[in-house]
Amino acid sequence: MMRLAEIGATARGGVCRLALTDLDRVARDQFLSWVRELGCEISIDTIGNIVARRPGADPARLPVMTGSHLDTQPTGGKFDGVYGVMAGLEVMRTLNDKGIRTAAPLELVVWTNEEGTRFSPIMMGSGVFTGQLSLDDMLKKQDRDGVSVQSALAAIGYDGKRNPGHPVGAYFEAHIEQGPILENEGISIGVVTGAMGQRWYDIEVIGLESHAGTTPMDSRRDALLAASRLTVRVNEIALEKGGNTRSTVGYMDVHPNSRNSIPGRVHLTVEFRGPEENMLAAMEQELNQACDRYSEPGKLDFSIRRVADIKPQPFFPPLVDVVRNAAQELSYTHMEILSGAGHDAVYMAKAGPAAMIFVPCKDGLSHNELEDAKKEDLEAGTNVLLRSMLCAAEM
Ligand code: GLV
Ligand code: MN
Ligand code: MN
Ligand code: MN
Numbered sequence: 001m002m003r004l005a006e007i008g009a010t011a012r013g014g015v016c017r018l019a020l021t022d023l024d025r026v027a028r029d030q031f032l033s034w035v036r037e038l039g040c041e042i043s044i045d046t047i048g049n050i051v052a053r054r055p056g057a058d059p060a061r062l063p064v065m066t067g068s069h070l071d072t073q074p075t076g077g078k079f080d081g082v083y084g085v086m087a088g089l090e091v092m093r094t095l096n097d098k099g100i101r102t103a104a105p106l107e108l109v110v111w112t113n114e115e116g117t118r119f120s121p122i123m124m125g126s127g128v129f130t131g132q133l134s135l136d137d138m139l140k141k142q143d144r145d146g147v148s149v150q151s152a153l154a155a156i157g158y159d160g161k162r163n164p165g166h167p168v169g170a171y172f173e174a175h176i177e178q179g180p181i182l183e184n185e186g187i188s189i190g191v192v193t194g195a196m197g198q199r200w201y202d203i204e205v206i207g208l209e210s211h212a213g214t215t216p217m218d219s220r221r222d223a224l225l226a227a228s229r230l231t232v233r234v235n236e237i238a239l240e241k242g243g244n245t246r247s248t249v250g251y252m253d254v255h256p257n258s259r260n261s262i263p264g265r266v267h268l269t270v271e272f273r274g275p276e277e278n279m280l281a282a283m284e285q286e287l288n289q290a291c292d293r294y295s296e297p298g299k300l301d302f303s304i305r306r307v308a309d310i311k312p313q314p315f316f317p318p319l320v321d322v323v324r325n326a327a328q329e330l331s332y333t334h335m336e337i338l339s340g341a342g343h344d345a346v347y348m349a350k351a352g353p354a355a356m357i358f359v360p361c362k363d364g365l366s367h368n369e370l371e372d373a374k375k376e377d378l379e380a381g382t383n384v385l386l387r388s389m390l391c392a393a394e395m
Helices: 022-037 082-098 124-129 135-140 149-155 181-185 223-241 277-294 317-329 344-351 375-394
Strands: 041-044 050-054 064-069 106-111 170-176 189-195 197-206 246-248 252-255 265-274 301-310 334-339 354-359
Touching: 022 041, 022 050, 022 082, 022 106, 050 082, 064 082, 064 344, 064 375, 082 106, 082 170, 082 375, 106 124, 124 135, 124 344, 135 149, 170 317, 170 344, 170 375, 181 189, 181 334, 189 317, 189 344, 189 375, 197 223, 197 277, 223 246, 223 252, 223 265, 223 277, 265 277, 277 301, 317 334, 317 354, 317 375, 334 354, 344 354, 354 375
Parallel strands: 064 106, 064 170, 170 354, 189 334
Antiparallel strands: 041 050, 050 106, 189 354, 197 265, 197 301, 246 265, 252 265
């Protein structure tokens, strides 16, 4: 993990390695050299997912898969995503060291663009792999500079040949919790029962650029003012709804962004999360109403585009039991937990059996350069992953 953290290292100790950039290529190349050393068969699909396969004794069995992502947030840390990949690598190394051959083949996957920062939506690679997102649509998605996923994949040499998607017998993903619960409870293993749903929006507010000194206060069409009102309202929506819902404006682009011009156009993002679909639907209704209200008919235009819609997803109870039993047998403290973050395991759970293992992270902090985790906890999570995969590979 520390070796990968050098690739895109930031001055504050974090990592900036956006999906399908040159730094992503370097991290992927490093991953490939590690799995080649283990003797894995490697395949890359047309959305750039990498699968490293360790053959099993029984070729008729479906693979037991694990993995996560190597892309990061712009001010990301050393663990989000990388931990799940490296835990899987450690599992395979351990089995090689011990000369253990599993009945089912094992697969270690690196998913393309989990973070959804450079290209929306999030969890793109697993979404395509499981048929939840269309390959053609995703290849056409563009970043803010107009570069498409397809050309970014080609530019880094990860535009693979394989068609995305094959049957998987069981999928496990280890991840830092990215929140404070396990640390506060003093517990080393989170047995993840499911993940919240998410709805993402791109919103464009159109007003009119005009002179800051000469335009009277009552005749302005200030897009930033309206976007700011909407931002406050978005925050209130989850506060009012409660029930573990979340609402965030994380990005705003102001045009022309000049001190003495009234802002004529703002692009902002809104995202909602919550454990139940009806909560998300109600939040969306509130968002639409707020946009109507702040548009002050005739003065401002709001255009709202939903860019991601991921339903709340329970994990497969028998696999959740496998994780719980593994933690139990290894005498680690453990508790059930719901994920507020998105993970590739969510899409995998829509297509087949999947479960996740969480470990605590320092101060519950993630999507932050200071993200940190204790070695003992990372080791515990990896041991639980090993035991869970062994169990599923012989089941
Ligand atoms: C991705 O990291 C997400 O959960 O937003
Ligand atoms: Mn992650
Ligand atoms: Mn993340
Ligand atoms: Mn995530």
